[in-house]
Amino acid sequence: MAAMKASVSRSARDGAINQIKTAMIEKKLTQAELADASDCHEKTIQNLLGGRSVRDQTLFDVCMVLGLDFDQLKHAWNGGGNSPNTPPELLGEGGGVVAPLYMGAYTRAAVDHYIGSYLTLRSAFSRPDLIIAYRTDIVWDPDWPSLLFQETDRPDAPYSHRGRLYIPSSSMFIHLVSLTKGAMRMIVVSQVDRFGEMRGIITTIHKQGALLVPVATPIVYAKRENFDSDLGNITPESPFYEEYRKMLDETISEGYARLMT
Template identity: 30%
Template sequence: MRTLDSQGVIHGMDDPQAQEIAGRVREELARRRISRQALADMARISISTLEKALSGRRAFTLATVIRLEEALGTPLRARAAPVVDPPADSGGDLGGYSRGAVRWIEGRYLTLRPSFGDPADIYAYLTTIEWDADGRHLAFRESERLDSSFSQSGRVSMPHLSGHTYLVTNVDGQYRLAILGRPTIKRALYGILTTLLVGNGSQLVPTSVPLALLRLEAGAGADIAFGRIRADQPAHARYRAELDGVIAGDYARFPR
């Protein structure tokens, strides 16, 4: 039988609810491809506390469970069971995911890449990732672009084998592809963008540049600058540091 003392401790890892909480935490770690250390940091608990609770060497406290729920953005206790999606998923060509497995990536992202006109400048716009109920897969769309006629939209692929996220645009067989690595603790995504650039005359030339998607939480916007950010603008240094982190953090490589 489960007991809850005056300190809010859920006693006994042989208790079904405590086992279910531990199982759900392990499942969320696997789905989101994050480490136990990253989860402990997000929940503001020690890695020792998390490890011992998951292994049954220490009882869960109610405070720990609440912090884990807040960090994961999903209920862990049976009294607030998550909604189960229909069995249909995204299909094998996008990684075969269900919405519950990828809900964590939905949101708005400040998107940064070097300007194609002048690599010293930074091009900043908004990317929104959300669930397409009709197609039963994640979709993305761009906005806040200076060249709004070139705003992209497409599908999101998240295969388990590579652990990467792919933003795929396909217009009449012409592809643009972003490959993004595993999310950071702040849920930022870093990687590479491959597209076609206008060259000499009407020639189109393949090009690849570093890409950063920074998660925008509710209420963000006061210090966000979109458009072409030049070196004399306040946001430039901060944005440049994010793009430099793509290579420094080994999220992408550009061999010469």
């Protein structure tokens, strides 16, 4: 009987465990690193991921590190599945269809037009004449109801980001946010237009010599069905350079972003 009870307990907690594992992958945290950031022993994290009982304080600390909703995770951890505050009509067969309130409480139906693949352009931080072109995929994540973005085909692949879209209802701009070990990168762009484009600014940290300094530059997302166009480091000699440079320059000249000096 005891073994059956433990099995049921683990099964009931699978949803919460999957949320924790997904967030660990997004933030590139090992069990040891999560334990260190949560101020607990690595064995405690192993117990957590194994579905064994842990203190509420441990759950809370892990949620703070991973950016998870403590009340929702605790409810799922205790076998409750979806949050009791979520009306049934806001849940689909494949999971939630409404993003958390702190992300804008947007519904999947309202943001379906964001889903797709985008040509992504920005200037290189070390060489303003060099344009970095890569691909960004935006999908709906039913397990953590929200839009999820993933960068691919970057020339500096180890620095590719994965994060969430925050869409306030009262703004013309949205936020693409990634958080790794306390380091946050934010991209603020216009809502996707009828041409499938979003324009704005990226703010992040860039290494200059031995120092890390804050930097900002215009960024453009242009939805594409295929990626036959050139990606990677685009130099002035590239046949795509003038087209890409024009898109970035228009981001400033048309008022999507402003760089103050």
